[in-house]
Amino acid sequence: MNTLYVLLALLAVAGWITSTVTLRMRALADKADLLERRLGLVLDHLGIEEPEPAGMDEVRALARDGRDVSAIKRYREITGAGLAEAKRAVDALDPARSA
Structure with a gap:
């Protein structure tokens, strides 16, 4: 007890x-x-x-080519952002996709 x-x-x-x-x-x-x-x-x-991190041209190119997963991964490597933040940032690169 x-x-x-x-x-x-x-x-x-x-x-x-x-x-x-x-x-x-x-x-x-x-x-x-x-x-x-x-x-x-x-x-x-x-x-x-705020200055844009170096390497964003590569992220834009990956997103433009439809390689969103690679673009998100590269964005995370460049910025240290979390997964959700990186996805929002990559989606925001193309306003037509984020709508």
């Missing part, structure tokens, strides 16, 4: 820790999003455009 109480207590503590960490990560992600939006506004106000 004692073992059962210990296990229940451990599960409760693990649940509390998990929820606390999840809430903290969500708060940090929200702050990062806010900072990114603010930085975008500052760059727009100053008229500064």
